[in-house]
Amino acid sequence: MTRNFEDSARQIVVEGFNIISNPRVFFILRVLAITQNAYICTIRFHGGSQFLGPFETRLSEISKQKKSRVILALDTIKSREFDLEQARSFVQSVERYIVGVKLGLPAFANLCQETKRLIQSFPELPFIADWKLADVPHTNRLVTQKLLKLGFSATIVHAVVGEDSLKEVKSVADEHSAGVVGVVAMSNSGASTLNSLFDTLLQKCVRAGIKCFIAPATFPDIIRKTKQSVEECVVLSPGVGAQGGDSKLAVSAGADFLIIGRSITDSENPEKQAQLEAQNSWR
Numbered sequence: 001m002t003r004n005f006e007d008s009a010r011q012i013v014v015e016g017f018n019i020i021s022n023p024r025v026f027f028i029l030r031v032l033a034i035t036q037n038a039y040i041c042t043i044r045f046h047g048g049s050q051f052l053g054p055f056e057t058r059l060s061e062i063s064k065q066k067k068s069r070v071i072l073a074l075d076t077i078k079s080r081e082f083d084l085e086q087a088r089s090f091v092q093s094v095e096r097y098i099v100g101v102k103l104g105l106p107a108f109a110n111l112c113q114e115t116k117r118l119i120q121s122f123p124e125l126p127f128i129a130d131w132k133l134a135d136v137p138h139t140n141r142l143v144t145q146k147l148l149k150l151g152f153s154a155t156i157v158h159a160v161v162g163e164d165s166l167k168e169v170k171s172v173a174d175e176h177s178a179g180v181v182g183v184v185a186m187s188n189s190g191a192s193t194l195n196s197l198f199d200t201l202l203q204k205c206v207r208a209g210i211k212c213f214i215a216p217a218t219f220p221d222i223i224r225k226t227k228q229s230v231e232e233c234v235v236l237s238p239g240v241g242a243q244g245g246d247s248k249l250a251v252s253a254g255a256d257f258l259i260i261g262r263s264i265t266d267s268e269n270p271e272k273q274a275q276l277e278a279q280n281s282w283r
Helices: 023-036 054-066 084-097 105-120 137-149 163-175 189-195 198-207 220-229 247-253 270-282
Strands: 011-014 017-020 043-045 070-074 100-104 127-133 154-158 179-183 212-214 234-238 257-260
Touching: 054 179, 054 234, 070 084, 070 270, 084 105, 084 270, 100 105, 105 127, 127 137, 127 179, 137 154, 137 163, 154 163, 163 179, 163 198, 179 198, 198 220, 220 234, 220 247, 247 257, 247 270, 257 270
Parallel strands: 070 100, 070 257, 100 127, 127 154, 154 179, 179 212, 212 234, 234 257
Antiparallel strands: 011 017, 011 043
16 A cells, blocks of 8 residues: 555645645655554545645644634734734734634735744734735746745735746745745625626636635635635635625625634734634634
8 A cells, every 4th residue: 555655646645634645755655664564544535636735734723622713814014014012912913713813914014024023923823925826937936935935824925926926835835844825806796897707717726736725705706716616725815804704795605714804903802703703704
């Protein structure tokens, strides 16, 4: 059973934990099998398909523990800029109700190199870099490398740039066991041109090996079509709250996680609001 791991599996699952196939993993499993004089019977093979990676698995495990699907979008606090200590204090206040943090360019403009210190302050939370990368392959690779060195667990990339750029980002992410989230649609009303390309963008992501997507809560049909089109994918849905998206409708359509920002960050009681959003996301 151990002699043809490389040929028969793209990914293995051991006792419920997903492990992306690589030479080190296979070597360790071979040694384990030999020393225990037994077949590795807890491994399930998934030949020929791409399954979920460490980032998506980590989100799922945290979600089940906390009974929440909420990813905090931290761009401002009370519609204002913030420093490192303010960011730390805010994330700490809502940490028990969120499964991850999405940081965009507004946050990075505030924190710059202190972004790394913020991420290091919360080792149990995945941080997602929301730069919406949309450049040529070489530049996308360089930016992704920089972001992952800061400690991000995943990066968001625009699918419209094409498979060559998507593959560069995915390649770098795989080297760091990080995730890639492809934008196949957006939540704002003016995104009709981009959203009309949804099917094409989705397939570009899939061909690049990406199975985690941004599909907006403001358009539940797009969420539903994404889940129907791609087996075992993960959908992150922005647009709940301030943009008018409904968390229950989004989850009902198939959203795995909800990206929520201003409803929490602008709230008079962020902790209570985060708790409410978590409860609504889990029902």
